[in-house]
Amino acid sequence: MITVEGLFKNFGPVRAVDGMTFTARAGSVTGFLGPNGAGKTTTLRMLLGLVRPTEGKALINGRTFAELEHPAKEVGAALEATGFHPGRSARDHLRVSCMAAGLPMERVDAVLELTGLADAADRRVGGYSLGMRQRLTLATAVLGEPPVLILDEPANGLDPAGIHWLRAMLRHLADIGCTILVSSHVLSEVEQIADHVVIVTRGKVVRDAPLAELVGDKNELRVGVEPPAEGADQEQPGRLAAALENAGGTVRQENDRLYVTGLDAAAVGRAALETQTVLTELTEERSGLEKIFLELTMAELSAPPPSPPPPNGPQIASAETAAANPEAKAAGAETGTAGAETGDSAGSGDEPGSAR
Amino acid sequence: MIRLVRAELLKIRSTRMWIGMLVLSAGFALLGLVFLIALAGTEFDGESGIPPVTEPDTVRAFYANASSGVLFMMILGIIGITGEYRHQTITQAFLATPRRGRVLGAKLVSYxxxxxxxxxxxxxxxVAVAWPALAIKGGSTSLLDHDVPTILGGTVLAMGLYALVGLGLGALIRNQIAAIIVAVAWVQLVEAILTFAVPDVGKWLPAGAVRAITHTTGGFGGPGDLPTLPAWGGVLVLLAYGLAFAAIATATTIRRDIT
Structure with missing residues (x-):
């Protein structure tokens, strides 16, 4: 269990973390999301005792990192892919960490095997690819078999096989009761790994909710409709849209396509049948988390985004932003609602057979 | 603490930096020694540059030359701490041992x-070079006379203490290149000028302490007239520098944010 409570950090005149409060529970993967410069890394570094908080608490199982008896056996951390001496081999790097932490040397071979680095272990790290460094970072993190993992952008540089392996490992560790906090700005990755999501902007938590709650009602379906032939009923797409709205969905029309939120694919199919419409496309946009993320973070940032999110018309974005704001204010109070759903919804993206 | 020292020693051994430093420090000492051996007793325009090997001062100078590589020990210490910042390995060190004072303590002991x-x-x-050279040229071949044990022992101690000074300097400056430039400029320039211009200050500087320990009085070991502390005074001064810089290294590192 990781507890961050009223955390502040000033670097000179710059306030990097501005009253951060959230928890990451045991047995689940908590995604820590935010744009660059939102204070994610600083918060993680305060949790790990590397940066001194200006104010507030950053605790691991109720204690600060410095108070832990055997830090390496209690918390594993993967901070960035650059913390290696280029002239030292991976094996020696792990041996140094093992020795300093008082862990048995057998762990070195075990984690090299686990991360697929065994063959490259005696090469100097200077010649490693980004992905291999990332694997070594993760190997170092799990050296002490800790029940709490704090990972900063762990998928950075990993190839698809590596990402798959990482996802399976994190799922497995969470299922056996570990506390896992993963920071990322890659939304699709968080959507696949996390059970719970904490979104931060400008050093503050703007949303703290189970992933299912965040993406569930915001998932968008893209529906393509066959253009009406000449002389046929020109009103057909309009009738489908009306039927979808009747069924409880929100519909937006753009470039001959309908974008539907609040309905699942079966409901769209039923509406199409009802109105005798030929569908040419029915795709899940899977942009639920992305939409929320952009709404929340853009409401905070005064500057316009570098490229507008494709499915969002400007009017809609501003309307939703206005709606999202009060939610954000109440984020702290919402924590924990719909917690019961968390377990099964998050496992859906994962092949159960791959967890070891 | 012992396991931390072992980890630090493994850190030093597992890269090849130390080999370079050893080659430089031994090579530097040898170069000076060869120079001394060649010039001892020769005369320029009827004036003797370095006294012949029969003079005790020349014997001292031969052996004391071993301490000329102390700068490289300082650089070893500087790299030992600034390298951790440069390669961001300091993060991992403090994750394994959040009590930073202990990491620093282990580092100081190891270096x-x-x-x-x-x-x-x-x-x-x-000794392997100087002793045969003295024997061939007809100098004293005793390793017990002419303060030779103090000179050699003092050199070993000075090398260790200079590594501490380097650690302290590196912890203070953190930027590897800047710290090495400061060290070289200090040893080669500032200290030399101060020693020459204000000898009474010079004898309290690290180089002055090394002179005291190694019983040399400056220049080519000739009987210069630089004021020097007694040998035990030199040991104390150098020890004080080592501990002071160790304290600086610890104090500056314990509270600093590692970003």
Whole structure:
């Protein structure tokens, strides 16, 4: 269990973390999301005792990192892919960490095997690819078999096989009761790994909710409709849209396509049948988390985004932003609602057979 | 604490930086020694540059030359701490041992030990060259007379203590290149000028302490007239510098944010 409570950090005149409060529970993967410069890394570094908080608490199982008896056996951390001496081999790097932490040397071979680095272990790290460094970072993190993992952008540089392996490992560790906090700005990755999501902007938590709650009602379906032939009923797409709205969905029309939120694919199919419409496309946009993320973070940032999110018309974005704001204010109070759903919804993206 | 020292020693051994430093420090000492051997007793325009090997001062100078590589021990210490910042390995060190004072303590012990071993190696190489040279040229071949034991022992100690000074300097400056430039400029320029211009200040500087320990009075070991502390005074001064810089290293590192 990781507890961050009223955390502040000033670097000179710059306030990097501005009253951060959230928890990451045991047995689940908590995604820590935010744009660059939102204070994610600083918060993680305060949790790990590397940066001194200006104010507030950053605790691991109720204690600060410095108070832990055997830090390496209690918390594993993967901070960035650059913390290696280029002239030292991976094996020696792990041996140094093992020795300093008082862990048995057998762990070195075990984690090299686990991360697929065994063959490259005696090469100097200077010649490693980004992905291999990332694997070594993760190997170092799990050296002490800790029940709490704090990972900063762990998928950075990993190839698809590596990402798959990482996802399976994190799922497995969470299922056996570990506390896992993963920071990322890659939304699709968080959507696949996390059970719970904490979104931060400008050093503050703007949303703290189970992933299912965040993406569930915001998932968008893209529906393509066959253009009406000449002389046929020109009103057909309009009738489908009306039927979808009747069924409880929100519909937006753009470039001959309908974008539907609040309905699942079966409901769209039923509406199409009802109105005798030929569908040419029915795709899940899977942009639920992305939409929320952009709404929340853009409401905070005064500057316009570098490229507008494709499915969002400007009017809609501003309307939703206005709606999202009060939610954000109440984020702290919402924590924990719909917690019961968390377990099964998050496992859906994962092949159960791959967890070891 | 012992396991931390072992981890630090493994850190030093597992890269090849120490080999370079050993080659430089031993090579530097040898170069000076060859120069001394060649010039001892020769005359320029009827004036003797360096007294012949029959003079005790020349014997001292031969052996004391071993300490000329102390700068490289300082650089070893500087790299030992600034390298951790440069390669961001300091993060991992403090994750494994959140009590930073203990990491620093282990580092100080390890680099002191490494400095002593380097000192020993340099002294052995020096003796291996100087002793036959003295024998051939008809100088004293006793390793017990002319303060030789103090000179050699003092050199070993000075090497260890200079490594501590380097650690302290590196912890203070953190930027590797800047710290090395400061060290070289200090040893080669500032200290030399101060010693020459204000000898009474010079004898309290690290170089002055090394002179005291190694019983040399400056220049080519000739009987210069630089004021020097007694040998035990030199040991104390150098020890004080080592501990002061160790304290600086610890104090500056314990509270600093590692970003």
């Amino acid at each position: 002191f030990l490494f400095g002593l071993v380097f000192g020993l190696a340099t002294v052995l190489i020096t």
